[in-house]
Structures are given as structure tokens and as C-alpha cells.
Amino acid sequence: MVGSPVVSDFLRRLRGRPALVMTALLVLLAAWEIGQLAYVHAAAPGDSDWKAATALIRAELRPGQDLIVFAPDWVDPLGRKWLGDELTLDDLGRMDAARYARIWEVTVRGAEPPETEHLGAPTYTVHFGGVRVRRFEQKPAVVTWAPQQGQEIQEVAHAPRRCVRGTGRHDYHAVSLGSTLQVYAGLADVWARKENRAFARVRVLVDGQEVGATSVGNDDGWKRLAPIATTPGLHEVSFDVALDPERGDPRRARLDVCLAAEARTP
Amino acid sequence: MRQRMDRWIAVAIFAFVSLVTLAASPLQGVHRDEAVYMEASERYVAYVERLLRGQQPHPFSAAAVDPYFSCGAGCNSEHPPLMKLLFGVSWRLFADVDASKQNLHPGGFARVAGGQRSLALLPESTAFRLPTILLFGLLAALVYLFFIDALADRSPTDRDTPTTAGRVGALAAALLTAAQPRAFFHAQTAAFDLPAAFFWFVCMTAYWRALLPARPLRAALKLGLLYGLFLATKLQSFFLPVALGAHYVWLRWRYARVRSRADAGDAAALAAVPPSPPGPWPLVAVALVSPLVLFVLWPYLWHQPIAHFKTYWAFHANHVHYNFEYLGVNYNHPPFPWHEPFGMLITTAPVVLLVLAAAGIGLLTSDAWRARIGPPLAEKRSTRFLLLVCALVPLLPFLTGQAPIFGETKHWLASMPILALCAGFAVQALGRGLISELALGEPARRGLRAAVLTGLVFVSAAPAVAETVRSHPYGLSHYNALAGGAPGGADLGMNRQFWGYSVRGLLEWFNRTLPRGSVIYPHDWSEGAFNVDLRDHLLRDDLRYAARELPGMRCSNVALVVHELHFNKYDYMIWNTYGHAQPTRVLTLDGVPLVSVYVRKDPMPAGCGR
Numbered sequence: 001m002v003g004s005p006v007v008s009d010f011l012r013r014l015r016g017r018p019a020l021v022m023t024a025l026l027v028l029l030a031a032w033e034i035g036q037l038a039y040v041h042a043a044a045p046g047d048s049d050w051k052a053a054t055a056l057i058r059a060e061l062r063p064g065q066d067l068i069v070f071a072p073d074w075v076d077p078l079g080r081k082w083l084g085d086e087l088t089l090d091d092l093g094r095m096d097a098a099r100y101a102r103i104w105e106v107t108v109r110g111a112e113p114p115e116t117e118h119l120g121a122p123t124y125t126v127h128f129g130g131v132r133v134r135r136f137e138q139k140p141a142v143v144t145w146a147p148q149q150g151q152e153i154q155e156v157a158h159a160p161r162r163c164v165r166g167t168g169r170h171d172y173h174a175v176s177l178g179s180t181l182q183v184y185a186g187l188a189d190v191w192a193r194k195e196n197r198a199f200a201r202v203r204v205l206v207d208g209q210e211v212g213a214t215s216v217g218n219d220d221g222w223k224r225l226a227p228i229a230t231t232p233g234l235h236e237v238s239f240d241v242a243l244d245p246e247r248g249d250p251r252r253a254r255l256d257v258c259l260a261a262e263a264r265t266p
Numbered sequence: 267m268r269q270r271m272d273r274w275i276a277v278a279i280f281a282f283v284s285l286v287t288l289a290a291s292p293l294q295g296v297h298r299d300e301a302v303y304m305e306a307s308e309r310y311v312a313y314v315e316r317l318l319r320g321q322q323p324h325p326f327s328a329a330a331v332d333p334y335f336s337c338g339a340g341c342n343s344e345h346p347p348l349m350k351l352l353f354g355v356s357w358r359l360f361a362d363v364d365a366s367k368q369n370l371h372p373g374g375f376a377r378v379a380g381g382q383r384s385l386a387l388l389p390e391s392t393a394f395r396l397p398t399i400l401l402f403g404l405l406a407a408l409v410y411l412f413f414i415d416a417l418a419d420r421s422p423t424d425r426d427t428p429t430t431a432g433r434v435g436a437l438a439a440a441l442l443t444a445a446q447p448r449a450f451f452h453a454q455t456a457a458f459d460l461p462a463a464f465f466w467f468v469c470m471t472a473y474w475r476a477l478l479p480a481r482p483l484r485a486a487l488k489l490g491l492l493y494g495l496f497l498a499t500k501l502q503s504f505f506l507p508v509a510l511g512a513h514y515v516w517l518r519w520r521y522a523r524v525r526s527r528a529d530a531g532d533a534a535a536l537a538a539v540p541p542s543p544p545g546p547w548p549l550v551a552v553a554l555v556s557p558l559v560l561f562v563l564w565p566y567l568w569h570q571p572i573a574h575f576k577t578y579w580a581f582h583a584n585h586v587h588y589n590f591e592y593l594g595v596n597y598n599h600p601p602f603p604w605h606e607p608f609g610m611l612i613t614t615a616p617v618v619l620l621v622l623a624a625a626g627i628g629l630l631t632s633d634a635w636r637a638r639i640g641p642p643l644a645e646k647r648s649t650r651f652l653l654l655v656c657a658l659v660p661l662l663p664f665l666t667g668q669a670p671i672f673g674e675t676k677h678w679l680a681s682m683p684i685l686a687l688c689a690g691f692a693v694q695a696l697g698r699g700l701i702s703e704l705a706l707g708e709p710a711r712r713g714l715r716a717a718v719l720t721g722l723v724f725v726s727a728a729p730a731v732a733e734t735v736r737s738h739p740y741g742l743s744h745y746n747a748l749a750g751g752a753p754g755g756a757d758l759g760m761n762r763q764f765w766g767y768s769v770r771g772l773l774e775w776f777n778r779t780l781p782r783g784s785v786i787y788p789h790d791w792s793e794g795a796f797n798v799d800l801r802d803h804l805l806r807d808d809l810r811y812a813a814r815e816l817p818g819m820r821c822s823n824v825a826l827v828v829h830e831l832h833f834n835k836y837d838y839m840i841w842n843t844y845g846h847a848q849p850t851r852v853l854t855l856d857g858v859p860l861v862s863v864y865v866r867k868d869p870m871p872a873g874c875g876r
Binding site: 016017019020026027029030032033034036037040041043044045072074075076077078080081084085089092108109111130152153154155158159160189190194 | 587589596599617625695698702703704725726733736747751757829832837838842845848849851857
């Protein structure tokens with residue numbers, strides 16, 4: 001086509017006519033810009049897309065075993081508008097998604113949430129207009145203990161977390177541990193982080209022995225500690241949370257430490 | 267240099283842009299700061315009215331002035347008064363004020379109290395906004411005229427007449443000034459950001475005119491008066507002398523260089539050197555006249571002027587750092603990324619404006635091109651350098667990463683008309699080229715020439731108009747086609763909005779749906795904006811405004827979250843309080859959530875007064 005006489009003739013005519021070429025490019029740019037805006041508007045999922053996705057999930061959802069996640073993060077309010085009644089506050093403030101057998105991923109614009117990115121291929125995928133529904137399955141962890149149960153949901157790294165709050169020592173007696181203790185920690189409250197320039201040191205103790213530790217600051221988000229191998233049975237568990245004197249500016253500390261843990265049997 | 271035709275075109279641009287903006291304004295919500303300025307405006311105009319009616323026994327005394335201009339938050343003495351005075355006058359003349367809603371006005375200042383009448387032509391919020399709207403129209407018209415004077419090609423037979431291509435470039439520049447989503451948003455507010463951009467441009471052009479005037483002192487005095495009005499508008503005015511000063515130093519340096527070459531016998535330099543260096547009068551007027559204008563216009567400075575000026579300055583020097591999401595990170599304290607102004611520019615301005623402006627900058631700075639087309643008419647005044655410094659200086663504070671107020675495009679809105687001028691320069695070059703290449707200069711092809719050049723203006727402005735139309739009335743949430751629109755902006759992790767104005771899009775739903783006497787936890791929707799919506803009959807009278815933060819949330823049965831990254835916390839507070847996480851309604855722009863509305867499912871706790 002490029003070498004055809006018609007095209008060659010056309011290109012020869014354009015040569016020496018820079019204004020005409022530039023105007024043609026401007027017309028293309030204008031068409032692209034207007035077309036792109038129209039496409040973005042048309043591609044936004046409508047109520048019918050969300051309704052269809054919702055109907056599918058509701059029909060197959062197994063309450064207590066299934067988790068619904070939305071991506072990208074910014075679409076979360078819309079997802080909760082349609083499916084929020086299928087999510088408990090425990091689901092929303094979860095430490096992570098290890099305890100769920102099935103994860104329903106509801107996304108727009110091809111986003112992939114962190115909860116499913118390591119799970120391999122979905123068991124199925126369905127598109128409803130701009131909404132994609134995928135289901136993933138995994139072997140759920142059995143949780144034998146979680147100290148954050150019943151606590152209020154806090155904001156850590158702009159995401160919801162149920163957690164135990166505050167500096168000092170948090171002691172738990174006769175805790176039923178499984179084979180792993182998984183701990184997360186972060187700094188809650190965007191206003192506190194705005195003023196804070198310090199770090200918190202978090203130590204995990206089982207039967208008085210330190211088994212894990214980390215330091216968390218404003219930019220650490222929801223920090224996952226390395227899984228701690230534990231002996232199943234009843235134990236004393238403590239979390240020791242204090243100002244980290246070696247990092248940041250301890251004089252400008254406003255630490256609202258938020259931590260969560262799950263004793264698990266994989 | 268201007269023809270009568272150009273003046274008429276400028277008038278038409280002013281009328282068109284003003285009317286379109288006026289028509290669009292009622293759909294855009296009142297933002298948090300606007301509500302504060304509206305309240306102050308009522309106070310200011312009450313003072314002026316009592317002064318004019320002779321109702322103030324000692325009108326210039328502290329006792330007479332302070333209740334209106336120095337009374338804490340309600341007087342808004344952290345910002346200069348000019349626009350608030352104009353908002354107040356416009357409101358007093360044109361607002362349709364409901365006498366039954368006296369209690370929603372700042373205490374004792376509702377003009378309807380004494381049976382005084384206005385023309386009742388506009389809703390109150392629109393009447394407050396009218397001065398900004400008119401300045402926006404005026405800005406577009408002045409961009410057209412400045413282009414004609416400074417950048418337009420001239421007819422070879424009559425140096426006073428711009429060519430058709432010149433007019434096409436000027437028209438494109440004017441349209442691209444108005445068709446910018448963020449500028450269009452700010453043009454519909456009773457706030458100072460668009461007026462600051464207007465005065466920046468007006469002062470720049472007045473300075474430019476003062477450099478080669480027939481009567482230099484008169485021109486300088488005019489600049490001093492205009493800059494005084496700018497000082498009385500917003501703090502950005504303090505940066506303008508930096509730009510003008512840099513340009514003046516450049517002019518002196520350039521003069522000294524040519525003079526020395528002329529003295530050395532360079533014939534070309536001898537022919538080009540002006541008889542004297544540019545006079546300092548424009549800058550002298552800026553230094554001496556304008557502070558007087560500020561003082562006269564601002565009664566807050568009439569008593570304890572130094573202490574009050576220090577208070578004004580300190581408010582901004584120590585301004586709180588706002589939260590602002592940029593590329594997925596919530597920034598609320600320094601250091602901020604230096605490139606944020608550029609990141610916001612390339613994701614919010616119409617792409618066609620960016621491309622044409624880049625081409626125009628290339629043409630304006632290319633020596634080769636200049637040699638080909640001849641220097642612009644106004645080159646003796648180093649117009650290009652003036653445009654460069656005046657476009658860059660508004661951005662400079664934000665490139666340091668330490669500016670107290672970090673974030674949106676509004677603080678360097680003054681750069682945008684200059685970008686539009688550059689874009690117009692590129693359109694002019696295209697028009698000139700098309701006329702030449704298609705042989706449209708022949709009289710017999712006049713019709714075809716008109717059609718081609720009209721089409722050129724259309725393709726130059728239509729995408730920008732489409733971006734602006736698409737953004738309305740949520741201009742602060744709009745991202746351009748390059749970013750992928752609002753969803754693309756959200757994917758990039760760009761600021762969703764601020765000022766809580768987008769709740770306006772829910773008012774009809776509130777009126778239709780909420781039970782009588784509902785108490786609304788407002789989140790970022792200010793009480794002042796809520797009251798203005800009540801006064802404008804946009805909201806049912808029985809709806810109530812809850813207190814702020816957790817106490818208000820607990821004693822509400824409807825709760826809002828205006829979505830910005832750092833406001834996610836309020837979602838979770840509502841979940842804890844209401845016991846569920848399912849919004850009843852989510853206001854969106856192209857699928858991107860702007861505001862969530864939660865409805866309480868159980869009764870309000872005991873102790874919450876109704």
C-alpha cells in the first residue's frame with residue numbers, strides 16, 4: 001500500500017507543504033483527543049454492568065469462606081455500593097486474605113489486586129461490560145487466634161485495618177497458637193503521620209522469648225513481618241511497642257501504632 | 267496598531283466567554299473557601315453601603331472598620347479585599363435574596379433586613395461569582411488583543427493591520443485561554459485564583475506597553491494602579507516584580523551590549539541601538555504607587571498597618587501544608603516532588619493546547635524561523651523574554667519542593683494564558699503556511715480561505731472545548747485525554763478533588779430521597795456552602811448539618827465522604843459508627859467515585875438532639 005502509485009503521488013504532493021502536513025497532524029490530534037474523551041466516558045461501567053456482576057457473585061457466594069476484593073483501589077466505594085452487604089467489617093479490615101478459601105476479584109480497567117496476584121490462574125473469568133469478575137481458590141489458613149478481633153477499624157496507609165493500637169506492652173495469656181504466627185504492623189491515622197517523624201519498634205515475644213521484630217515509620221505502610229514458626233498449643237504472647245530511638249527524629253514522635261496478628265495452622 | 271475590527275472581536279470574545287461561564291456556573295458546587303469569601307463579601311459591602319449612606323458616624327475609625335474587616339475568620343483578613351468587595355457589590359446589586367432565610371447570613375449583614383431591594387437577577391452564589399466570571403471573559407479578550415499587538419503578523423502593505431493569519435492565531439489563543447478545564451472551574455468561583463491570573467496578565471501587558479509609550483509617566487502610573495489592584499487581590503502579586511525586574515535587567519543588559527558594539531563602530535549595532543536605555547518608570551510605579559492602592563482599598567490596614575500586614579504575611583509564610591495525592595503518594599509535608607507542577611500541567615491541560623504551545627515556543631525561540639519571518643513587531647521590548655519569565659515565575663516556588671501550599675494548578679494559573687499565546691503563535695504560522703501553500707491569498711479564493719482558516723481555528727480549539735465540557739461541573743477531578751480522563755488520573759494516583767464542592771451533584775438526590783429532618787454528616791462539605799445552598803433553594807430546609815468529625819458522625823443519619831486519598835480514614839470512621847460499609851449512593855465522574863453517601867440503618871444513639 002505504502003509503495004502504491006496513489007500514495008507515492010500523495011506524499012510527493014505533500015512534500016514542500018509543511019503547513020498542510022502539520023495541519024493534517026493537528027486534525028488527527030484533535031480527532032484523537034475528542035475520541036479518547038468519548039471512549040473514556042463510554043467505557044466507564046454502567047449500573048447494568050455492576051448489577052450483572054453482583055447477581056453472579058451473590059448467586060455463588062459462600063458467606064464466611066469467600067472474600068470479595070475490588071481493584072483498582074479507587075473503585076472500592078462503587079464495589080461496596082453494589083456488594084457491600086456481602087462484606088463484613090472483619091472482611092474489610094482483614095490483616096490479609098490467607099484465611100479465605102475463595103476470592104472474588106471484581107475489577108475495572110484490567111486492574112489486579114495484591115490479594116490475587118500470587119494465586120495463579122483464576123477458576124473462571126467473566127466480563128460484564130467494563131467490569132471483570134474472576135474467582136480464585138486457595139487452601140485457606142485456619143486461624144486459631146487473632147488479638148484484633150472486636151477492635152475498631154483504623155486507617156493504615158489509606159487502607160482499612162482492624163488492629164490493636166498503641167505503644168506499650170500488649171500481653172495475651174493462654175493463647176492457642178498453631179504452627180505459624182503472622183504479624184503485621186503500621187502507623188495509623190493520616191493526621192498523626194503528618195506530624196510524626198519517628199519510628200516505632202515492634203517486638204513479638206512468645207513465652208517471654210523475642211521471636212520477631214521490626215521498625216515501622218510513616219512510609220512503611222502495612223508491614224508484614226516474616227512468618228514466625230510456633231509450636232501448637234497454649235502460650236503467652238506479647239507485643240512490645242516502643243519508640244525506636246535509632247531511627248527518624250524521636251523528638252517529633254506521634255506514633256499511632258496499629259498491629260494485627262493471626263495464629264495459623266496452614 | 268489595533269483595528270476597530272479587532273476591538274469588536276475582543277468584545278465578542280468577552281461576551282461569549284462570560285455568558286457561557288455564567289450559564290455553566292449554577293451547576294458547579296460552592297467550595298469551602300468560596301463560602302468563607304462570600305461571608306466576608308457580605309460584611310465588606312455592608313461597610314461600603316453604610317459608608318455611602320452616611321450611616322457610619324466615624325467611618326474610618328477602628329471601631330467602625332474592625333467589625334467588617336478585622337473580626338477573625340468571618341472577615342477573612344488573611345486575603346486582600348478587592349475581589350471580596352466586588353463579590354459583595356455584585357451580590358448586593360444582582361442577588362435574588364430570600365428574606366425568610368436571614369438566619370443563614372453572617373450576623374446582621376443580610377441586606378434584605380431593612381427591606382432594601384436588589385435587582386434579583388441571579389441566584390446568590392452566581393451573583394457572588396459574577397465578577398470572576400467577567401474577569402475570565404475579559405482575560406480571553408485581552409489575550410486576543412495582546413496577541414494582535416505583540417505577536418500577530420502584519421500586512422506587508424500596512425504595518426498597522428494584522429494579517430488574517432494573525433487574527434486566526436489571536437482568536438485561537440483567546441479560545442485556548444478559556445477552554446481549559448481547570449481555568450474554567452476557577453472562573454466559576456467567588457475566589458481569587460482566576461482573578462490573580464487575570465491581573466498577572468493585565469500587569470504584564472501594561473508593563474509591556476509602558477516600555478515604549480508616547481507618555482511614559484502616564485503609562486507607568488497606569489501600571490502602578492493595576493499592580494495595586496493585583497496586590498489587593500491575592501498574594502501571588504508579590505512574585506510579579508520578580509518577573510518584571512528580571513525582564514528589565516535583561517533589557518538594560520541588552521542595551522548595554524548593543525551600545526558597546528555601536529561605540530566600537532559596529533554599523534549594524536549603531537543602526538539598532540535606541541537613543542537611551544529603557545526608563546525605570548514602570549518599576550518605580552510598581553514600587554511606589556501600588557502599595558498606596560492596596561492601603562486605600564484595604565481598611566484592615568488603616569489601623570496598625572505594619573502589624574496587620576505582618577499578620578497577613580505570616581499567615582501565608584507559615585501556611586499549613588495540605589494533603590495532595592500525586593502519582594499515588596499522599597504528600598502533606600516537604601519535601602514535595604519538584605516536578606509536580608509539570609506533572610499536573612501535562613495531565614490536566616488540553617493536549618491540543620500543550621502540543622500547539624510547544625510548537626509555538628519552538629517557533630518563538632528558533633532563530634532560523636525568526637530570520638525567515640522577520641522579528642515580531644514588538645521585539646524591541648524583548649517580548650519573548652517577557653513571556654518566558656512571566657510564564658515561569660508563577661511555577662518557580664513550586665519547583666523548590668518546599669512551598670507552603672503545594673498542589674493544584676490554581677497557584678500558577680497565570681502561566682496558562684501565556685501558553686495559550688504560544689499556541690496561538692503556532693496556529694498563526696499554520697494559517698500563514700496554508701494561505702501560501704494553497705494559494706489562498708488570491709482574491710478569487712477568499713471564500714475558500716475563510717473556510718480553511720475557520721476550520722483551522724475549529725480543530726485548534728475543539729478538543730480543548732471538548733475537554734472543558736467533559737470536565738464540567740467537576741473540573742478539579744478532570745484529567746486530560748493524555749492521562750486517560752478521570753479514570754486515567756485515578757489510575758495514575760492523581761489528586762481526585764478538593765474543597766468539597768462536588769457534593770452539589772447530590773443535592774437533587776438528597777431532596778428527593780432523604781427522610782424529613784435528616785441530619786447529614788457533611789465531611790468536607792462546609793457549613794457555609796451548605797447554607798448558601800439552602801439560601802439558593804438547592805436544598806430542602808428541613809435537612810440539618812451535623813457537627814464535624816466523630817461527634818457529628820455519631821449524631822447523624824446520613825454521612826458523606828468526599829473522596830481524596832487522605833480522606834479514606836473517614837470511610838472507616840463511618841463504618842465503625844454506622845456498623846456497615848455499604849454506601850447508598852456514589853457520585854461518579856466517568857466511573858470514578860467523587861462522593862459516597864452512607865445512610866444509617868439503626869436509630870441514632872440516645873443523647874443526640876434533633
